[in-house]
Structures are given as C-alpha cells and as structure tokens.
Amino acid sequence: MKNLLLFFGVLFVLLSSLFSQSSGSFKQIDQWKHEGAFGINGFSFIDEQNRLVAGFAKTGHMIITRDKIIEFAPRGEGPDELTRVYTVFLYKEGLAFVERPDKIKIFTPKGETYSCKDTKWLKRGRYMHIIRDGIFYDNKFFLAGMEGIPPKGEPYNYNYPEYSYMKVYADNGDSLKQLVRKKITPPSLFIYMGSQVVGYNSDRVFVMLDNELKVYVVSTKSLEIVKEVQLELPPFYKKMPECFYAWKEYKDAAREQLIDLETWDMGYSSIQEIVVDGNYLVVQIRTPVEKMKKFALLFYHAETLKLERTVFLDDLLLDAKDGKYYCFANGNPGRDDNTDECIINIYRFKEKK
Amino acid sequence: MTKQDWLINTGIVIVLAAIVVVVAVKYIIPKPAAPNLGPVSIKEIDKIQLSDLNGNEMTLESLLSKKGLTYCLVFDLEGCYSCVYRGLEDLKRLKASGQYCIAILVHDRIDEAQGWSTTQTFSPFYVLKKAAFYQYINTPMIPVILKIENGKVNGYTIIKL
Numbered sequence: 001m002k003n004l005l006l007f008f009g010v011l012f013v014l015l016s017s018l019f020s021q022s023s024g025s026f027k028q029i030d031q032w033k034h035e036g037a038f039g040i041n042g043f044s045f046i047d048e049q050n051r052l053v054a055g056f057a058k059t060g061h062m063i064i065t066r067d068k069i070i071e072f073a074p075r076g077e078g079p080d081e082l083t084r085v086y087t088v089f090l091y092k093e094g095l096a097f098v099e100r101p102d103k104i105k106i107f108t109p110k111g112e113t114y115s116c117k118d119t120k121w122l123k124r125g126r127y128m129h130i131i132r133d134g135i136f137y138d139n140k141f142f143l144a145g146m147e148g149i150p151p152k153g154e155p156y157n158y159n160y161p162e163y164s165y166m167k168v169y170a171d172n173g174d175s176l177k178q179l180v181r182k183k184i185t186p187p188s189l190f191i192y193m194g195s196q197v198v199g200y201n202s203d204r205v206f207v208m209l210d211n212e213l214k215v216y217v218v219s220t221k222s223l224e225i226v227k228e229v230q231l232e233l234p235p236f237y238k239k240m241p242e243c244f245y246a247w248k249e250y251k252d253a254a255r256e257q258l259i260d261l262e263t264w265d266m267g268y269s270s271i272q273e274i275v276v277d278g279n280y281l282v283v284q285i286r287t288p289v290e291k292m293k294k295f296a297l298l299f300y301h302a303e304t305l306k307l308e309r310t311v312f313l314d315d316l317l318l319d320a321k322d323g324k325y326y327c328f329a330n331g332n333p334g335r336d337d338n339t340d341e342c343i344i345n346i347y348r349f350k351e352k353k
Numbered sequence: 354m355t356k357q358d359w360l361i362n363t364g365i366v367i368v369l370a371a372i373v374v375v376v377a378v379k380y381i382i383p384k385p386a387a388p389n390l391g392p393v394s395i396k397e398i399d400k401i402q403l404s405d406l407n408g409n410e411m412t413l414e415s416l417l418s419k420k421g422l423t424y425c426l427v428f429d430l431e432g433c434y435s436c437v438y439r440g441l442e443d444l445k446r447l448k449a450s451g452q453y454c455i456a457i458l459v460h461d462r463i464d465e466a467q468g469w470s471t472t473q474t475f476s477p478f479y480v481l482k483k484a485a486f487y488q489y490i491n492t493p494m495i496p497v498i499l500k501i502e503n504g505k506v507n508g509y510t511i512i513k514l
Contacts, residue, residue, distance in 0.1 A: 127435055127438075
C-alpha cells in the first residue's frame, strides 16, 4: 500500500511538472485595450518601436500602441497610401508592404508614423502570385503564397497542375526561384490556402502551408530546400480532408464560399501564425475541439524540430518579438466570439529554474 | 355547317391570325431605334486625353494609325491578372506580324504606371485616367483588344482565360 501511494505520488509529480511545462509559465504581462470593431485580421507586425502595425477588414492601416491607435496610409494608390495589402515585414530601416499585384512599397519612420520612400515592382509571370506572407532576409524577398507554374508548350492552359508556394525575389524585384512545388489535381480552390514564412539563424527560412504540420527548410544561400520535416502532431490535431479544396461551383459564392473558408479556418487544425522566438519555431494552430481553448502554441526546437512545449490559449497570435507574444484577445476579430473590442494581450514565456 | 367545315374554317382563321401577327411584328410595329453605341465603342475619340509614361499628354486620336488598323489593348491592374498577361502577349504577336499596336493602362497615377511598365517587355504604353475611361469608352469588360479604324471601333476581343 505504501509503495502504491509512493508510485502514484511520483506519477502525480511527474504529470504536474509536465503540465506546468506545457502551459504554466506562459504568462500575460501586459494588455492594451481600445474600442472599436475591427473585423478579420489582414496583416500584423511588431515594428522596431514595439508597436503593432496592422490592418483589419473593417479598419484602415493602423499603428496600435498601449495608449493609442494611430491611423496612417489611407486607402489609395498615392505615394503615402496603401491598398490591397497582402502582408508587411521589416525591410532594412523601414517596413515593406506587399500590395496586389506585384508591388512592394517601402515605408520609413516619419514622426510617430511612416511615410513611403520607395516602390519596388516584382517581375511578373503569367500567373498571379497570391502572396500570403513574406520576409526580407539575406538581402532577398522570400514571399510565401501560391503561384501556378505554366506547363511547357501549353501557353493558354490555365488548369495548371503544378504550383509553387515560395518565390524568392532579388532586392530589385527580379525573380530568382520558385520553391515548395506541389502537384494539385485541377481545378481546385487551393488558391485560398494560406502559407507562412519565417527566418532563422540568418542562413535558413522555414516555410509552412496552413493545411499541414510540415516544415520546408530553405537555405538562404543556395535557395534550395535542404530539409522537409513532418512535425510531430499533437493528439488533438484535426487534419483537413484532402477533398476540402476540390473545385466547387458555388451557387451563392459570396455566402457559400465564406462559409467554406470559415469552416476550414475554425473546423480543422489550420495554422494561424508561425514565428521564431530564440531557438524555437512557434506554430499556432486551431484546436477544433469543444471544451478546449481555441488555439495551441506548439514550440518546436528550431534545430531538431522536435515538439518541446504546448501552450493552450484563446487569443490569436499576431506576432512575436524579443520573447513577447502579441495576441488579439479571444481570437480572430470578426470570426471568433467575444472579439468586439480591440484587446491586445502580451505574453512572455518564463523558463522554470 | 358540318363539323368538318367548322374545323377547316377555324384552322384557316388561326393561320390567318398568325400571319397577321408575324407581319405586324416584322414590318408594321416600329422597332426601337438602334442605339448609337454598340457593345464596345469609343465616344469622341478626339477628346480623349492620354499620357505617355513621361507625363506628356496627347489625344487618343493622335496615337492611331493614319493608314489603317490600330490594335489597342485597354486594361487595368486590378482585374484578371493572367488576362492582362495574355492580352499583352497577343499584342506582341500582332506587333511582330507588322500590325500597329498600343496598350492603354487605365490608372490614375503615371508614376505607378511607369513603375509597372518596367516589368514589361511590350511598348508603347499610355495612361488613361479612370474618369476618362468611364466617360468615353464603352465596354462590358477589360482587358479588351479594340480594332480601331477611321476613329471607330470595328471589332474587339475581350480577353478571358
């Protein structure tokens, strides 16, 4: 009996420590609160001054700080204006806003906001590059997103079966390479699939597609995929069915297609955001299981790509910088419940000594 | 009158009535006047102001071929991406075969048009402001290649995938 008690005691301590490693030391350290309905998050980035530069469906382009919201770059095609922004990321001493189609506007700090300094034009191909995420790394643009690869000798075949999900451009906009190529049975709706890219250790970038927990490691020097790793799946992971993005003839596209996109985003373990924090590749996915929190942060060691921690939370990760995780409270505004206010929760992972 | 005669007479009346209706619809009832504008047309071609990529202004009329056909691609940067690519490829082929071709980008900013044109291998490009496009050019869709002769559109191809 004494041994049995001892056994369960040790087991309890082990499980407790495991649990606390998973979630116990991920602490909220600050909160920014502002009024106003924002709509679905389009892009978000923490700038050099630790402010959130973001765009939401119902707002213009904003810089959000603890104390205020600064609106900048009104919608338009003028020099200090922005329209149809795909994503934003750090570019030298400023920010690069990628606009549809084929354009990167470089904004540099001016007072408490930003002003456009330069426009770069990406060399266009036959098919549109639907850019979802990007970084400027090792003096190149790594832009994640789908682009069709034309079949040889078939100039007007638009049911192209092969796509690239990562395109590398030189600083002057010249196309350097299409990577992460996949064959897809045409026609399909994979055009709506998100993809993500982050840099690590100056010599590699991690590329992920939102529908698979698989990481493509791309060398920034050789521009080759040096490794493809199927990441460890957490037990609650719900894979999107293969047929989900098969072509559909929507009768009411405005409604039915939005329902499909929402189902994909909330009904499966879709990737929401990836960031690099120190030696970790951190992947936020949905936990489509009732009674669980809405999201999980999966901490994979950036070298071994082994899953080392899992943290559950209800907030949508927008970006991370210097060990701080900036999240929209209660999920994606306009998609999740209780997101009618702009509440940015800031977390930090505190290591156990 | 026998039943057979009644049927024959009724048949004749129906046939005559049908003939009267057809003749009336075809020859007597006036048709609405044909609209001056077809599905694709250009109004007041001498008033349409364009800019080249250096900001120099000129009329569309002054850009057209004096001898014959001008193939003119009208497009913008917001619509079907691959259609624009295809339209420009078609224009390059027409130009290579000796046809006179121009491309008109519907856009409000010349600097943007100039930047975008650096990614292209076709020339010449001209810029038409959006307001002027809506005022003077009548087309259900762009990109479209217009065949312009003697100041009038005498053919067009809407570029689709």
